[in-house]
Amino acid sequence: MTKRAIVIGASSGIGLELARQLAKAGYELGLVARRADRLDELAFPISCRTWVRVGDVSRSDEAIAGLGALLREMESVDLVVLNAGVGFNNRKLKWEHEKATIATNVEGFAACAGVAWAHFTERGGGHLVGISSIAALRGGSSAPAYAASKAFISSYMEGLASISYQRKLNITVTDIRPGFVDTDMTRGQKGMFWIATPEVAASQILRAIRTRRRVAYVTRRWALVAALMRWLPHWIYRKI
Ligand SMILES: NC(=O)c1ccc[n+]([C@@H]2O[C@H](COP(=O)([O-])OP(=O)(O)OC[C@H]3O[C@@H](n4cnc5c(N)ncnc54)[C@H](OP(=O)(O)O)[C@@H]3O)[C@@H](O)[C@H]2O)c1
Numbered sequence: 001m002t003k004r005a006i007v008i009g010a011s012s013g014i015g016l017e018l019a020r021q022l023a024k025a026g027y028e029l030g031l032v033a034r035r036a037d038r039l040d041e042l043a044f045p046i047s048c049r050t051w052v053r054v055g056d057v058s059r060s061d062e063a064i065a066g067l068g069a070l071l072r073e074m075e076s077v078d079l080v081v082l083n084a085g086v087g088f089n090n091r092k093l094k095w096e097h098e099k100a101t102i103a104t105n106v107e108g109f110a111a112c113a114g115v116a117w118a119h120f121t122e123r124g125g126g127h128l129v130g131i132s133s134i135a136a137l138r139g140g141s142s143a144p145a146y147a148a149s150k151a152f153i154s155s156y157m158e159g160l161a162s163i164s165y166q167r168k169l170n171i172t173v174t175d176i177r178p179g180f181v182d183t184d185m186t187r188g189q190k191g192m193f194w195i196a197t198p199e200v201a202a203s204q205i206l207r208a209i210r211t212r213r214r215v216a217y218v219t220r221r222w223a224l225v226a227a228l229m230r231w232l233p234h235w236i237y238r239k240i
């Protein structure tokens with residue numbers, strides 16, 4: 001039977017490229033984001049069967065209903081990728097930016113994870129993939145809510161992986177932690193290095209999916225930065 005996947009946040013950047021590569025790998029796809037025109041542009045050239053849904057995960061009640069309806073329509077979904085995310089440089093702590101980050105990356109993530117979890121539990125297994133970030137590892141001075149939201153995502157997924165293990169649920173949970181990727185989110189940002197293209201990032205994410213990794217750094221060399229970030233004492237880290 002053909003495998004089915006849903007990518008939430010499929011209209012640009014990493015999610016768009018991952019959707020393209022999943023289609024090439026033989027998946028049928030559910031595609032979700034807020035920008036209908038971008039989703040249609042993506043879905044049209046993809047040769048596989050697609051279900052396109054406009055949805056805003058920051059409205060968590062609507063997201064729960066929308067994802068539930070999509071899962072029912074697709075009937076049996078093997079893989080759900082929670083990629084939707086926003087981030088703002090916000091040293092001045094403008095509340096509208098912090099609020100949007102929390103609503104999308106925290107509330108939206110947990111709401112969608114719960115719906116996917118129920119689906120996988122009912123069908124006897126599945127694969128939940130969350131796009132976190134290297135930023136999950138420490139507090140971030142340029143985007144405090146973004147780093148905290150990614151810490152939430154990584155921690156939440158570790159909790160879900162433990163539930164799956166303890167209850168023998170046959171649900172794989174993969175925490176993807178990208179470094180810098182050249183997308184709309186990072187365009188114009190200063191101080192970036194080891195910048196991956198969305199194509200390279202997506203191919204490494206696909207490999208992590210195939211190999212059912214618990215945690216994967218994208219690109220892989222970011223595991224070195226992760227080790228350094230964990231080790232750096234605050235009195236040095238606070239200067240970065
Ligand atoms: N680029 C990087 O360097 C980097 C590094 C680490 C982690 N990440 C993570 O990677 C993920 C993808 O980001 P990207 O870099 O590819 O940026 P991007 O091109 O801006 O893509 C973000 C995606 O999320 C969707 N999205 C945002 N808010 C949404 C909402 N409320 N409801 C539904 N969909 C929403 C966007 O679609 P619409 O706008 O059409 O809704 C878009 O498809 C994010 O979670 C980001 O935090 C990126």
